Amino acid sequence: MKEKKMNRQKTNSWNAEKYRKHAGFVSDLASPVVELLNPKEGEKILDLGCGDGILGLEIAKYKAEVIGIDLSENMVAKARENGLNARVMSVTDMPFNQEFDAVFSNAMLHWVNEPKLAVENIAKVLKVGGRFIAEFGGYGNISSIIKAMREVFKRHPEYGEIDDFWYFPTTDEYKSILEEYGFEVRYIELIPRPTPIDDIANWLILFTNGFTKHLSDSKQKQFRDEVRELLKETNYSPKDGWVADYVRIRVEAYKEC
Numbered sequence: 536m537k538e539k540k541m542n543r544q545k546t547n548s549w550n551a552e553k554y555r556k557h558a559g560f561v562s563d564l565a566s567p568v569v570e571l572l573n574p575k576e577g578e579k580i581l582d583l584g585c586g587d588g589i590l591g592l593e594i595a596k597y598k599a600e601v602i603g604i605d606l607s608e609n610m611v612a613k614a615r616e617n618g619l620n621a622r623v624m625s626v627t628d629m630p631f632n633q634e635f636d637a638v639f640s641n642a643m644l645h646w647v648n649e650p651k652l653a654v655e656n657i658a659k660v661l662k663v664g665g666r667f668i669a670e671f672g673g674y675g676n677i678s679s680i681i682k683a684m685r686e687v688f689k690r691h692p693e694y695g696e697i698d699d700f701w702y703f704p705t706t707d708e709y710k711s712i713l714e715e716y717g718f719e720v721r722y723i724e725l726i727p728r729p730t731p732i733d734d735i736a737n738w739l740i741l742f743t744n745g746f747t748k749h750l751s752d753s754k755q756k757q758f759r760d761e762v763r764e765l766l767k768e769t770n771y772s773p774k775d776g777w778v779a780d781y782v783r784i785r786v787e788a789y790k791e792c
């Protein structure tokens with residue numbers, strides 16, 4: 536889950552119930568990346584950004600030992616309640632050493648604004664020959680939503696600056712980081728995946744709090760209402776409802792040495 540700016544912060548807060556209600560599609564749409572992981576009996580697998588543990592438990596069904604980490608105490612509590620061995624921890628500061636057969640991550644690494652430190656840590660916790668299988672937001676992800684957010688901030692100078700967005704790399708950029716830290720990249724691809732969501736207002740409440748938490752409640756609502764109004768043009772139709780313009784980056788890489 537949300538890791539951005541987290542070297543300064545030890546934990547973060549997500550509401551596990553609201554997340555499942557309005558963003559359940561995040562784990563529901565993850566079967567291709569679980570298939571790419573191809574978990575095997577007896578493997579030790581680390582799930583980065585395990586959230587409420589739903590995917591980690593799916594992986595554990597293959598009789599793998601799964602440990603989940605997440606920065607959100609609330610999410611980790613939910614994951615444990617659901618039966619996953621989960622801990623509150625950051626991907627940029629993990630105490631493990633060469634002990635995992637695989638590191639898996641879905642929809643989390645775009646929150647980490649120190650991608651090199653994250654990849655360095657992932658390399659450290661993997662056994663030699665171990666694999667890193669991940670999917671997260673890639674280059675161009677939610678560009679219409681970001682454009683609308685920028686536009687509304689520009690309209691309201693009293694909101695302050697908005698410039699610290701998520702990390703959505705190109706394949707070349709991420710491949711070169713992985714290679715720098717000793718990975719052989721066997722597969723990396725950008726995958727446009729327009730994603731139906733219930734209402735952009737709920738998406739904004741869940742995912743943009745980091746940009747607006749310095750604003751009063753009424754200004755936060757104004758921000759969401761105005762972003763929603765702009766996005767009606769591009770991301771809403773009576774036939775399809777709300778659709779977020781997601782682009783995923785999917786990765787399969789092996790630790791070489």
Ligand code: BEZ
Pocket residue numbers: 642645671672676677701742781
């Ligand atoms: C994503 O899954 O791509 C994403 C979700 C929330 C905010 C930014 C990106």
